[in-house]
Amino acid sequence: xxxxxxxxxxxxxxxxxxxxxxxxxxxxxxxxxxxxxxxxxxxxxxxxxxxxxxxxxxxxxxxxxxxxxxxxxxxxxxxxxxxxxxxxxxxxxxxxxxxxxxxxxxxxxxxxxxxxxxxxxxxxxxxxxxxxxxxxxxxxxxxxxxxxxxxxxxxxxxxxxxxxxxxxxxxxxxxxxxxxxxxxxxxxxxxx
Amino acid sequence: xxxxxxxxxxxxxxxxxxxxxxxxxxxxxxxxxxxxxxxxxxxxxxxxxxxxxxxxxxxxxxxxxxxxxxxxxxxxxxxxxxxxxxxxxxxxxxxxxxxxxxxxxxxxxxxxxxxxxxxxxxxxxxxxxxxxxxxxxxxxxxxxxxxxxxxxxxxxxxxxxxxxxxxxxxxxxxxxxxxxxxxxxxxxxxxxxxxxxxxxxxxxxxxxxxxxxxxxxxxxxxxxxxxxxxxxxxxxxxxxxxxxxxxxxxxxxxxxxxxxxxxxxxxxxx
Numbered sequence: 451x452x453x454x455x456x457x458x459x460x461x462x463x464x465x466x467x468x469x470x471x472x473x474x475x476x477x478x479x480x481x482x483x484x485x486x487x488x489x490x491x492x493x494x495x496x497x498x499x500x501x502x503x504x505x506x507x508x509x510x511x512x513x514x515x516x517x518x519x520x521x522x523x524x525x526x527x528x529x530x531x532x533x534x535x536x537x538x539x540x541x542x543x544x545x546x547x548x549x550x551x552x553x554x555x556x557x558x559x560x561x562x563x564x565x566x567x568x569x570x571x572x573x574x575x576x577x578x579x580x581x582x583x584x585x586x587x588x589x590x591x592x593x594x595x596x597x598x599x600x601x602x603x604x605x606x607x608x609x610x611x612x613x614x615x616x617x618x619x620x621x622x623x624x625x626x627x628x629x630x631x632x633x634x635x636x637x638x639x640x641x642x
Numbered sequence: 643x644x645x646x647x648x649x650x651x652x653x654x655x656x657x658x659x660x661x662x663x664x665x666x667x668x669x670x671x672x673x674x675x676x677x678x679x680x681x682x683x684x685x686x687x688x689x690x691x692x693x694x695x696x697x698x699x700x701x702x703x704x705x706x707x708x709x710x711x712x713x714x715x716x717x718x719x720x721x722x723x724x725x726x727x728x729x730x731x732x733x734x735x736x737x738x739x740x741x742x743x744x745x746x747x748x749x750x751x752x753x754x755x756x757x758x759x760x761x762x763x764x765x766x767x768x769x770x771x772x773x774x775x776x777x778x779x780x781x782x783x784x785x786x787x788x789x790x791x792x793x794x795x796x797x798x799x800x801x802x803x804x805x806x807x808x809x810x811x812x813x814x815x816x817x818x819x820x821x822x823x824x825x826x827x828x829x830x831x832x833x834x835x836x837x838x839x840x841x842x843x844x845x846x847x848x849x850x851x852x853x854x855x856x857x858x859x860x861x862x863x864x865x866x867x868x869x870x871x872x873x874x875x876x877x878x879x880x881x882x883x884x885x886x887x888x889x890x891x892x893x894x895x896x897x898x899x900x901x902x903x904x905x906x907x908x909x910x911x912x
Contacts, residue, residue: 532847532869539872583828591821596812603811603824607804607874610828611835615846615868618839626739630832632825 495548499595503548505639506589506602510541511555513582516567517575525570529619533575533612537582540605547598559637572620579616580634583609588636698907702819703760705810707906709823710751711767712803715775716744718766719799722779728788733840737796740833747826754822765912769904774881774895781884781893790863791883797837797866798881802897804830808874809899831874838866862892 495503517534545552566574586606593599614629622628698704720741723729729737752762766775778795785791807827811820839846848867850856859865864880878896886892898904 528847532851536872543873587821587824587828590811590824591817594817599820600812603808603827604874606824606828607808607831608869608872610831611869614832614835615839629836630739630743630829632828
């Protein structure tokens with residue numbers, strides 16, 4: 451089966467799958483950049499996929515800015531710098547696929563979490579990585595394009611590892627549930 | 643003495659010309675419209691006739707059964723690993739947790755297979771067992787460091803499961819299954835990260851993330867990292883175990899994400 455055939459068949463499932471996203475603890479209202487239509491037209495992505503990946507980009511940029519806030523607040527150590535770079539790379543990768551600039555962060559998520567990052571607490575970073583991994587995992591249930599799905603899966607994989615590393619950094623190295631389970635509620639994408 | 647008056651028609655020449663005529667006749671007959679016989683390509687040697695494989699499709703059910711078989715493969719690896727008694731108490735507790743997680747994952751995949759109308763595949767991947775697990779465990783015989791090898795084996799197969807589920811995501815047609823696949827894949831990634839940190843506690847991030855070369859350790863073993871790259875990787879996973887042989891080499895294999903030879907098709911059963 452070709453990628454487009456897979457995407458076509460999968461597309462028919464999307465309206466019901468979208469309902470799977472629960473209301474996020476952080477909230478979900480997201481005003482996405484107005485370039486969605488243009489990007490969809492130039493990349494062959496559906497409007498829905500372009501919107502969803504724009505949402506994912508904004509989440510990654512939010513994560514980058516949160517790590518920046520921690521670093522500005524005095525957080526030191528390789529973990530903070532590398533995590534910041536990781537999330538920026540994810541935003542750029544997704545932006546490259548849909549052909550837009552990665553420049554819109556999710557202010558609602560940022561405002562909800564920045565307090566913990568300004569305190570430079572690794573617990574806040576641990577929570578963020580779990581939310582990000584959970585959100586990307588849920589996105590896989592609604593994004594139809596296989597290239598996008600592959601990219602999102604590769605990001606969710608690494609964010610899961612980030613969470614395990616940060617659980618240890620946060621002093622939860624003996625808590626096997628914290629290390630290996632993700633109970634975070636995903637952030638909901640905007641309604642199309 | 644030549645008794646033929648014409649030297650061009652001597653007996654030897656006559657026999658030669660007759661042979662040519664007979665050969666041409668056979669050739670013409672073989673090309674005739676009423677030629678009979680097998681149309682199969684010719685075979686050389688005395689090998690057995692190849693076995694025809696049943697027709698099978700790579701659908702969501704086959705991919706889920708493959709994923710399920712990887713969980714049972716991991717369970718087989720842990721069964722052998724813990725039986726060596728090479729792990730510390732803390733490492734054994736970690737392994738026991740991983741066993742419980744893999745049992746849960748296997749059951750979940752089984753349920754998803756059943757939901758798809760398929761038959762749950764409650765055993766290890768046959769191809770992987772034959773080509774990777776069995777020879778790897780055999781290479782432990784006479785090893786110079788069983789503890790090191792058992793940890794490296796566990797890390798390699800956790801990494802394989804993590805990469806495999808990531809790799810299978812885009813191939814699934816039912817989008818809801820992609821989420822389920824990666825939810826479990828995320829947990830396998832967490833297992834692999836924790837094991838990497840046990841083996842290599844001092845360095846979390848791979849040098850590759852900083853543009854530096856990734857090198858093996860002084861004894862020739864790949865160095866695991868909790869964060870091995872920017873993105874989840876799908877490349878082969880090198881596993882080295884055992885003692886050096888007479889030529890100084892250790893047993894080495896590459897674990898690969900699922901492909902047509904590792905898929906568990908509908909016609910396969912335990």
